[in-house]
Amino acid sequence: MAAAFSWIRPEPWGLHVVPADFWIDPARPVDSALVTHGHADHARGGHGLTIATPETLAIMGVRYGVAEGAQAALYGERVPLGNGVHATFVSAGHVLGSAQILLEHAGERIVVTGDYKRAADPTCMPFAVTPCDLFVTEATFGLPVFKHPPIEQEIARLLEARRANPDRAILVGAYALGKAQRLIAELRRAGHNEPIYLHGAMERMCRLYEELGVPLGDLQLVAGMPKGALAGQIVVCPPSALNDRWSRRLPEPINAMASGWMQVRQRARQKNVELPLVISDHADWQALTDTIAEVNPAETWITHGREEALLRWCQLGQRRARALALVGYEDEDD
Numbered sequence: 083m084a085a086a087f088s089w090i091r092p093e094p095w096g097l098h099v100v101p102a103d104f105w106i107d108p109a110r111p112v113d114s115a116l117v118t119h120g121h122a123d124h125a126r127g128g129h130g131l132t133i134a135t136p137e138t139l140a141i142m143g144v145r146y147g148v149a150e151g152a153q154a155a156l157y158g159e160r161v162p163l164g165n166g167v168h169a170t171f172v173s174a175g176h177v178l179g180s181a182q183i184l185l186e187h188a189g190e191r192i193v194v195t196g197d198y199k200r201a202a203d204p205t206c207m208p209f210a211v212t213p214c215d216l217f218v219t220e221a222t223f224g225l226p227v228f229k230h231p232p233i234e235q236e237i238a239r240l241l242e243a244r245r246a247n248p249d250r251a252i253l254v255g256a257y258a259l260g261k262a263q264r265l266i267a268e269l270r271r272a273g274h275n276e277p278i279y280l281h282g283a284m285e286r287m288c289r290l291y292e293e294l295g296v297p298l299g300d301l302q303l304v305a306g307m308p309k310g311a312l313a314g315q316i317v318v319c320p321p322s323a324l325n326d327r328w329s330r331r332l333p334e335p336i337n338a339m340a341s342g343w344m345q346v347r348q349r350a351r352q353k354n355v356e357l358p359l360v361i362s363d364h365a366d367w368q369a370l371t372d373t374i375a376e377v378n379p380a381e382t383w384i385t386h387g388r389e390e391a392l393l394r395w396c397q398l399g400q401r402r403a404r405a406l407a408l409v410g411y412e413d414e415d416d
């Protein structure tokens with residue numbers, strides 16, 4: 083008897099859909115790729131054919147320039163890949179355009195989640211639970227210790243720090259794709275309607291989100307602003323700018339950072355973060371285990387993060403599971 087799901091094969095640089103010769107989020111250039119979302123560890127340039135959602139293709143266009151061989155797949159559209167394999171992109175709730183990929187072949191259904199979260203996010207479509215035989219889940223925060231608080235609580239802490247420090251700028255490090263826009267949209271939802279200031283590196287992705295229908299309110303560039311005008315203002319920058327010379331143009335900035343890793347105190351200290359905001363675009367432990375239970379697949383493959391604890395959890399629950407060792411996935415996004 084052939085091994086179950088032998089038509090999808092984990093290789094070190096990605097998942098290979100063998101009969102159609104497609105790769106999912108390959109870490110090196112291939113002829114035919116399916117890309118779950120625009121983060122750099124999933125979306126790379128240089129493939130012959132790239133199938134992704136229109137939003138992901140637009141994000142890749144901003145990052146890599148317009149690619150030859152880009153083919154858009156709408157959420158829910160069943161795309162033939164050849165040799166009896168079909169792919170359907172299903173929303174993953176991670177960042178704008180992010181998708182799980184449902185593969186169907188020979189009567190079997192495989193869902194590859196890419197990165198995902200279950201918490202609500204005003205900047206993207208929610209995760210859709212999709213029944214399948216094999217569920218390939220990410221495990222970035224796959225330890226019971228990881229628990230992401232409600233985002234409203236973290237936004238309230240940020241606004242409170244601003245109120246308490248009218249003479250200082252609040253400088254928030256956030257990844258340029260997804261985290262920055264979610265942070266801004268949540269500040270708007272909390273009633274913060276004043277201008278939010280951006281490091282130049284954040285501008286293009288914020289504009290693209292707005293073009294794709296995600297309103298972010300009044301955004302201004304820090305460049306050219308007199309230092310004093312930024313007292314009491316919220317400034318969003320890439321995490322790498324928190325501790326570089328660039329931040330000296332701000333009045334006594336309070337360094338904040340929006341990341342799931344901010345739950346780890348040592349990480350916050352390392353990055354000199356005074357105001358750690360635990361805001362993640364991934365599922366935490368509870369959401370990972372709830373999702374596996376809800377999808378209830380015959381088999382689960384675990385990849386992209388801390389695989390051992392989730393593997394053990396599956397085994398204790400009599401769930402068939404296996405940890406994959408794929409390379410090239412670093413948390414650009416968290």
Ligand SMILES: [Zn+2]
Nearest residue numbers: 121123197415
């Ligand atoms: Zn990722």
Ligand SMILES: [Zn+2]
Nearest residue numbers: 121176197415
């Ligand atoms: Zn991601």
